[in-house]
Amino acid sequence: MGTQCQTKLARNFFSRPATEVAAALLGQTLVRRCEGRRMSGMIVETEAYCAAEGDLDLACHGDRVNKGRPTPRTAVMFGPAGIAYVYFTYGMHWMFNIVTGADNQASAVLIRALQPLEGIEIMRDYRARPDRELTNGPAKLAQAMAITGADNSRDLCDPHGDIWIELGVEIPLLETACGSRIGLGKTPEPWLSMPWRYWMKGNHFVSR
Numbered sequence: 001m002g003t004q005c006q007t008k009l010a011r012n013f014f015s016r017p018a019t020e021v022a023a024a025l026l027g028q029t030l031v032r033r034c035e036g037r038r039m040s041g042m043i044v045e046t047e048a049y050c051a052a053e054g055d056l057d058l059a060c061h062g063d064r065v066n067k068g069r070p071t072p073r074t075a076v077m078f079g080p081a082g083i084a085y086v087y088f089t090y091g092m093h094w095m096f097n098i099v100t101g102a103d104n105q106a107s108a109v110l111i112r113a114l115q116p117l118e119g120i121e122i123m124r125d126y127r128a129r130p131d132r133e134l135t136n137g138p139a140k141l142a143q144a145m146a147i148t149g150a151d152n153s154r155d156l157c158d159p160h161g162d163i164w165i166e167l168g169v170e171i172p173l174l175e176t177a178c179g180s181r182i183g184l185g186k187t188p189e190p191w192l193s194m195p196w197r198y199w200m201k202g203n204h205f206v207s208r
Contacts, residue, residue, distance in 0.1 A: 007167040014081035018048035027171040041114030050107040062106020079103035086152040093139035
């Protein structure tokens with residue numbers, strides 16, 4: 001699939017509709033520097049929340065609560081693009097998202113799974129599981145990459161930041177798939193079935 005290239009993605013990559021960014025993120029590299037140590041993983045699964053400016057998505061935090069207006073929790077989702085939106089769920093898990101789209105419109109992409117590339121021994125320290133289970137789910141990858149609420153609102157485009165997205169490898173369209181998002185609970189249709197989850201076919205680190 002090519003070689004890794006250490007080029008940090010610029011803000012204009014993320015300043016597009018969430019569905020476009022979610023698909024384009026497949027094959028890119030999430031990098032985390034923690035205590036001077038570098039970890040990275042190829043993004044193999046994503047989910048988009050709010051497809052485009054003005055579109056409603058009742059699975060999205062920004063649309064589902066407070067009638068689409070920002071709250072202290074969701075304000076980060078309203079822009080600018082390229083910012084980390086990290087939230088706590090089920091009283092135990094952190095979830096790592098990237099804000100997308102235009103300012104003042106809640107929009108983000110959830111990173112659901114990674115294929116570890118660098119720092120696997122560090123990931124094992126943070127998450128004591130078999131290697132195949134280190135990053136094959138959104139809460140798992142956050143734990144393995146030491147991503148917590150302290151990373152909420154971090155600028156992924158900051159040249160001096162500790163978390164960012166690097167240009168990875170191009171994934172042919174025929175090697176990707178899309179389908180409905182996971183774990184939406186009582187979200188009504190049509191949002192429950194929107195095909196806004198994207199993944200790499202056959203990759204062992206996809207969550208399911």
